[in-house]
Amino acid sequence: MDQETWTAVDGYLTKKLIPPDAALDAAQAATAAANMPAISVSPTQGKLLELLAMTLHARSILEIGTLGGYSTIWLARGLAPGGRIVTLEKVPSHADVARANIARAGFADVVDLRIGSALDTLPQLAAEDREPFDLVFIDADKQNIPAYFDWAVTLAHAGSMIIVDNVVRDGDVINDDTEDTGTQGVRRFFDRLSTSALVTSTAIQTVGVKGYDGFAVSIVN
Ligand code: SAH
Ligand code: DHB
Ligand code: MG
Numbered sequence: 001m002d003q004e005t006w007t008a009v010d011g012y013l014t015k016k017l018i019p020p021d022a023a024l025d026a027a028q029a030a031t032a033a034a035n036m037p038a039i040s041v042s043p044t045q046g047k048l049l050e051l052l053a054m055t056l057h058a059r060s061i062l063e064i065g066t067l068g069g070y071s072t073i074w075l076a077r078g079l080a081p082g083g084r085i086v087t088l089e090k091v092p093s094h095a096d097v098a099r100a101n102i103a104r105a106g107f108a109d110v111v112d113l114r115i116g117s118a119l120d121t122l123p124q125l126a127a128e129d130r131e132p133f134d135l136v137f138i139d140a141d142k143q144n145i146p147a148y149f150d151w152a153v154t155l156a157h158a159g160s161m162i163i164v165d166n167v168v169r170d171g172d173v174i175n176d177d178t179e180d181t182g183t184q185g186v187r188r189f190f191d192r193l194s195t196s197a198l199v200t201s202t203a204i205q206t207v208g209v210k211g212y213d214g215f216a217v218s219i220v221n
Contacts, residue, residue: 003211010208014043023105024073031068034097040067041139041165042209046074049137049163053078056161058134062125063087064118064148065140069098069111075137076107085111086125086133088118088140119144122151132157139165142182145189153198153220160220164189168205168214189216197221 024043032038041049049071053061059080063072066089076085085107089095095115102111114121118140136152138145145164152162167173172183173190193201199218206214 006207007209010042010044018043018047024070026104027068027070027073027101030097030101031070036068036094036097040070044208046071050074050078052161053135056134059083060131060133061085062133062136062152062155064138065089066098066113067094069101071137071139072098072102072111073105073107076110079110087111087113088121089113089115090117118148126151126154132160134160136160136162138162142166143185145185146192149189149192156220158220162218164216166213167203167216168212170212193218
């Protein structure tokens with residue numbers, strides 16, 4: 001099996017399970033038109049995020065890495081009534097595109113988009129008096145995944161879910177000598193999970209339109 005098959009099967013699954021959607025399609029078109037990278041979650045992954053948010057009856061979600069807001073819109077759809085999302089984005093031009101996409105999807109009042117490096121905005125968030133997050137989706141720069149994960153645990157509660165994207169990286173995750181700083185971050189993250197008593201975790205390999213990758217899922221103990 002190769003990329004062509006994975007892409008075709010993702011196309012089939014998307015056609016069967018995910019009806020054409022004006023807001024999501026417009027978000028992807030605007031992200032591409034702004035020459036931003038095509039690294040959003042896929043439609044089937046986005047819908048999984050929605051379903052997980054629904055399962056958790058999530059009222060508060062934290063996303064690290066907004067890009068054009070495609071995953072943000074999926075997460076927003078899974079929120080319980082009255083729920084809110086905080087999403088963190090470093091690049092102001094990405095945030096501009098995301099803000100417009102999120103507004104077009106009808107979630108302007110649901111999403112709190114904060115511009116800045118997440119290593120700066122997370123401590124600010126932690127200093128605020130707010131309810132803990134029910135779901136955290138980590139999808140920004142990969143070298144900082146261990147730090148983001150620690151903040152996620154801090155900002156969560158027992159039973160919260162933490163999802164980390166891009167943890168397989170074409171299999172590079174098993175390369176002890178990798179020079180990819182992103183993979184190094186993922187490996188430090190798995191080192192942490194392997195000894196942490198704070199969370200119960202698994203990770204799943206995936207293939208599809210985005211190639212061969214995977215995500216890690218943890219529940220806070
Ligand atoms: N979650 C998005 C894709 C995110 S791509 C989706 O699925 O639709 C990763 C994003 O993280 C990019 O927009 C990038 O600018 C942002 N990013 C990179 N480093 C960051 C940092 N240190 N703090 C916050 N955001 C960062
Ligand atoms: C990249 C980042 C992602 O979050 C992703 O899902 C795929 C690729 C990247 O930076 O190349
Ligand atoms: Mg990703």
